[in-house]
Amino acid sequence: MLERLEQRPLLLAVLIGIAAQLLFTIGLGRPSILNFDEVHYVTAARVLLELSHIANPEHPLLGKSLIALGMLIFGDNPIGWRALSTLAGSATVVGVYAFTHSLTHATRPALFAALFAMLNQMVFVQARIGMLDGFMGAFLVWGGVLFTRAMTSRHAWPLFLGSGALFGAAVAVKWAAIPWVAFALAAFALLKRRGAVPHLSWLPASLAFGAIALAVYFASFAPAFFYAQDPMTLARLIPFQVEMWSLQTQVLAAHSYQSSWWSWPLMVRPMWYFYEPDQGAVRGVLLVGNPAILWGGLVAVLACWWAGVRHRAGVPLTAAILWTFSLAIWAIIPKSLGFFYYYYVSAIILCVVLAIAFHYWRETVKQRDEWFLVLAIALFAYFYPTLAALPLANARGFERWIWLPGWA
Template identity: 55%
Template sequence: MRRLLAPFSRPVPALLALLVAAQALFCWRLTTPHRLVFDEVHYVSAARTLLALDGPVNIEHPLLGKMLIAAGMLIFGDTPLGWRALSTLAGTAIVGGVFAIVWLMTRRTRPAATAALLTLVNFMVLVQARIAMLDGYMAAFLVLAIAMMGWAMRGSVAQSRWRWTLGAVLLGLAVGVKWAAVPYLGYAAIGFVLMKRGDASRWPELRWWSAWGLLGIGAGLAYAVTFTPAFFYAHDPLTLATLLPFQLDIYARQTQVLPPHTYQSLWWSWPVIGRPIWYFYEVADGAQRGIFLLGNPAVMWGGLVAVATCALGWVRTREVRLGFAAALWIGGFAIWAIIPKSLGFYYYYFLPAIWLSIAIAVAIDRWRPRLRDWDEAYLVAAVCLLVYFYPILTAGALAGPDSFARWTWFADWR
């Protein structure tokens, strides 16, 4: 077994194997069901309007995510494949980005591969990688931005600057998909100061005012450029004079009071999978099918233990990797307590759910001698749960209309 796994002890072969596995998993039966699912109704329609450059639509979110859906439709046609194809690439980028973040934190392949594998078997990543929604694109840009900024910590002065700037651009693109990425601009600015103070050799010769300037300029310009198609609308086109006021329109839509929804949930319930969402549960393509957005229980619940462990470990040892792993999840989750949204939905937990994989991998790596072989048993359990839930994550053919009961462990899951 050790000889068979030997090639995967090196980062590049391990990363490539995980990327191939992720892309294959996300693409398998991608076009099922052959109809719009959940919020695809909004975003595919908006992508069609963008392709026609007809006028503003779905203005509660910036344009980039809908532009990417439109790009898939240009390549593969206005079909289920076209709607969802680029979402699979975003999902694979998330897996690769998580691998890169943890490898940069630990300089070891095993924890990086562990984090990427847990991301791969995270049900939320799988579902969002197979649907034409915005969250997968936002998460992909954000994860890659964090990896790039981490890469900028070491290297020559020139390397540090261009990597940090590229990370800022990727953050701006994430905001250009959904404003839910905005808090991470602040986290990047604060994180730079704190980590630079702890070790001045990080980001060599890059001072805080330069870093903040590059962050603001890179992210701001990238975000502004994503509105380019709106300047060419046939009706109500944007102008340079209306670009900034249009942001107030987005904010007004983001904070409007909405009527109650069947699947609404409170932010504090998300970590324990309090109210997952049925994206789809109908007869389609000749069979009863369902798409259930929930988190892998092993990752969701085990991740909370890992975050607490990393946080306590940081308090005792001040190890940067432990503090960073805990802070990623805490910052990504706690912000939802103050974001002015009238309704909450479980898919808002998408980013914090990704950070759980990082916390788990870092905790396992830090305390692996105490775990003995339990970490491997845990990974097997996470994979087995994916196999068990797979039919209702990917619109597999079910026996009948009551089949959902097999997977709905709690009343709130129905």
């Protein structure tokens, strides 16, 4: 069955998307009240629907506009708050499949990367909450898909411009995507210098990429021009970015869940997004990665670095660089506080790294990728009650899932 599906990659992508959407949608109404940072972003989306005044000014508008669209379609309720997040999660899983296929030109590693993303747990939790990171991740992944396709396609221009638009959309969700725009342009310059991109001219393409990314970013502020109170104006649009910068870089009070960037790969301090009585039972939502994927992925990163440096293997080296860059960003970004959910994009990339490592070392590991997948499924099932806000036995029910002191 699997071998037959491997011969039909588009059908496989559709099936993966359907499976991810079902997984992320079942029980979406739990919890029935605002979950973690939904208190900020759902509230801002409500204000956006009313076009009354600016809210949550430290972030651009696109992510909040998408949450508002879900509420417009499904109502101001848990389904409305989270519906488009589930679509973003499913798009991310399918995007991981497409991106890995673009890198390896093989269906099996693409399939495993997508399954790892579906079982990632961080993707699952972010796909079921009205926050911004899921939207940013989806735009970044698909920006990467179009970028890699553009590097080898005869139809490079539309793909490259589409990539620029998606990277611009990611920035229009959260500024944390800005380094990825710079990374894409630097990668393009390097590939062009090596003569690997015959269908694009460096300067015109780079300028067009930047221009469309900026156009998409600034277009996301369109609703602000219609606020009843203190509407946006063209003259204020650029100064407002300076105001956003000051809000982004302000020094915040200490938080019980804060953690440093170097601790995120080790999962020293996951986060309880929710833990309280709801719908007649104690329920919890724990943002914790799948240990097989997040901890096993670190071994895969080392394996890919080894293959890239010692064997000059380009695809593993690319995967290792992507993950390393994704983490290094947070060592530089001037944030006074860090939180485990900032590791979201890195956790997605780990799924790609794992699949590529298994694919590259396939003669050594044989079919052990399948056994690893079984382990990931088992761990996902084990953590599922605290990922999907299922009823817990009692107020101390969380203790079953506390592996390390920092998880409490």
